[in-house]
Amino acid sequence: MQNERRLSVLRAIVEDYVKTEEPVGSKALVERHGLGVSPATVRNDMAALEEEGYITAPHTSAGRVPTDKGYRLFVDRLTTVKPMTAAEKRAIAGFLDGAVDLDDVVSRSTRLLSQLTRQVAVVQYPTLSRSTVRHVELVSLAPTRLLLVLILSTGRVEQRLLEVTEEVSEETLAGLRTQVNAAVDGVIIGEACQALRAIAHPEADDSRDDLATSIAEALIEAMSDHRSDERISIGGTSNLARFGDSFDTAVRPLLEALEEHVVLLKLMGEATAGGLVTVRIGAEGPYQELSQTSVVATGYGPGDEALATLGVVGPTRMDYPGSMAAVRAVARYLSRILDEA
Amino acid sequence: MQNERRLSVLRAIVEDYVKTEEPVGSKALVERHGLGVSPATVRNDMAALEEEGYITAPHTSAGRVPTDKGYRLFVDRLTTVKPMTAAEKRAIAGFLDGAVDLDDVVSRSTRLLSQLTRQVAVVQYPTLSRSTVRHVELVSLAPTRLLLVLILSTGRVEQRLLEVTEEVSEETLAGLRTQVNAAVDGVIIGEACQALRAIAHPEADDSRDDLATSIAEALIEAMSDHRSDERISIGGTSNLARFGDSFDTAVRPLLEALEEHVVLLKLMGEATAGGLVTVRIGAEGPYQELSQTSVVATGYGPGDEALATLGVVGPTRMDYPGSMAAVRAVARYLSRILDEA
DNA sequence: ATTGGCACTCGCACGGAATGAGTGCCAGGC
DNA sequence: GCCTGGCACTCATTCCGTGCGAGTGCCAAT
Secondary structure, three states, rough: OOHHHHHHHHHHHHHHHHHHOEEEEHHHHHHHOOOOOOOOHHHHHHHHHHOOOOEOOOOOOOOOEEEEHOOOOHHHHHHOOOOOOOHHHHHHHHHHHHOOOOHHHHHHHHHHHHHHHOOOEEEEEOOOOOOEEEEEEEEEEEEEEEEEEEEOOOOEEEEEEEOOOOOHHHHHHHHHHHHHHHHHOOHHHHHHHHHHHHHHHHOOOOOOOHHHHHHHHHHHHHHOOOHHHHHHEEEEEHHHHHHHHHHHHHHHHHHHHHHHHHHHHHHHOOOOOOOOOOEEEHHHHHHHHOEEEEEEEEEHHHHHHHEEEEEEEEEOOHHHHHHHHHHHHHHHHHHHHHHHH | OOOOHHHHHHHHHHHHHHHHOOOOHHHHHHHHHHOOHHHHHHHHHHHHHHOOOOOOOOOOOOOOEOOHHHHHHHHHOOOOOOOHHHHHHHHHHHHOOOOOHHHHHHHHHHHHHHHOOEEEEEEEEOOOOEEEEEEEEEEEEOOOOEEEEEEEOOOEEEEEEEEEEOOOHHHHHHHHHHHHHHHHHOEEHHHHHHHHHHHOOOOOOOOOOHHHHHHHHHHHHOOOHHHHHOOOOEEEHHHHHOOOHHHHHHHHHHHHHHHHHHHHHHHOOOOOOOOEEEEOOOOHHOOOHHEEEEEEEEEHHHHHOOOOOEEEEOOOOOOOOHHHHHHHHHHHHHHHHHHHO
């Protein structure tokens, strides 16, 4: 694929098809874009592009439609992520700055992303595994009932109820609180678990071990709960209505996938940091039913360390440059907010 | 509407239509249900029912379809909520008992409800306004940065970051913590706000007022945040796929409504306690676009005090008895769990 | 009041013809 | 050697017209 004009033709086809949602013919192409050549010439290029598998014709007398391979080339070589306008940047910043806590930040991001891209937006909550512990709070709700509150650097708060067999005095609790916080404050989750194990199973056996052990174990459980890494926020589902045609082939499987958070996270892939946006197009993924959907995702997290992913999911026929720009911008602002908090 | 058989005919029409999704004719009716009369007789009844506005014929040579009025009569007089089977009850209890915190409880309930009814399920988080305060925690994250954690009786946890101008010593914080908790522990939100106002604006002006004031104000803000009453969990959207016909008239408006949490909550209506399930059918609500959707909802909360609503949303052509039973059952178990916690 | 009979209505599925957008190829021009 | 105008061809889509059949409404009989 060397020919310069051919690439322009492919780009034009993708752009037109994304806009009109209809197979695009040679004549319409030269009209809408100033290609400076005749339809016949374009037809030759299209024949070549089809030969190489970048486009395909749904049937003989229709125009051409990009294939997954065509989109891939378009994304990889024919597009430069256009930066957001100043107004858009202000809008993003303003919208996210109003958030009061992590839940709020995440749900605002989701809404924002879906509105910017007019696609379904997915935002994963920051993973526990690489956060650090900010504080552990032990609250006595009733004589034999404790509430453990685990506050993490990302702003995530995990809580666990704990029933104990014996009454716990306020002094005991204060002692444990100090002990636990001394062990885990500011420490990364993985090491915090180690430290807690030491507390849970000390060398010497003495009387109040039971309590300390169950508290430590509950905390370890909360910290290593992989289910909670599956927490995600989804928004903009109504944008699916825009392509209510192809309901069975595109919308339905996507709706089903959106319910399966695990599948969704696998789709979005590994969190990639550093402003790199990954694009998965159609059948490139392992899920056959989702051969008509693409994913544009990236990682985010404080200090460019990717703690979670965020992105949009939509039909292969989507505005990739726009989506990529929006995803990148939102990830960037989100990271900045986590930095500050 | 006195005639006994006519009611049976209406019931049969509703049941058949819900099952087959197709207009039901007189002949099919007498076959499927043992009505003991001839099709002609049923036709007469149908004519009368149509006259009274309970059913309607999409066109001359098709069967009849219930109107909203017909569904209403069906729900009000022709159905008794059938209790869940023992197995179903066990499944519900087992599924919900595994939850570790409020978020988990709510999301499990949502999933459960959508699976039981095969509809879209909506669960509102317990409202703040009638909860009581269980504990307030003040955590110092950095010299001039505090984290306020507000733990409520329902298990809800609200957090707020607070920047202060001066450094706060651990002793000051401990003092404030004691003071605040003494004022609000176990107190209902409304009164807690009163108590905090007293702390925020005391009679005498002394030096550490600034800090106490900003903490108290942040807590008041968190407690009276009406946005957080709009927190809801939605699940089972993929069930919409089951009626992908009528996409534009039914699915699309519903998807849009699901994004608008405020609209959705208004739809579900006031939380009604005491096992009463309310049903809103089609155009009975104020939203014209939702003339094809029904809502089956009820309130839930500890001790039968309705703190929030939960329910399912679906096409007017839905299994009302089944949905009502499931909604009631889930609300009941959910209330019980909140009781315990 | 119920029933069997019967004529009637009308949506829908099927089939053939017309339509036209778009293509591939070829011969001529820059 | 690449580009272009011309031309024959293909084939999905659209539009009618027809026949079918489910279902109704009405009526006379029981």
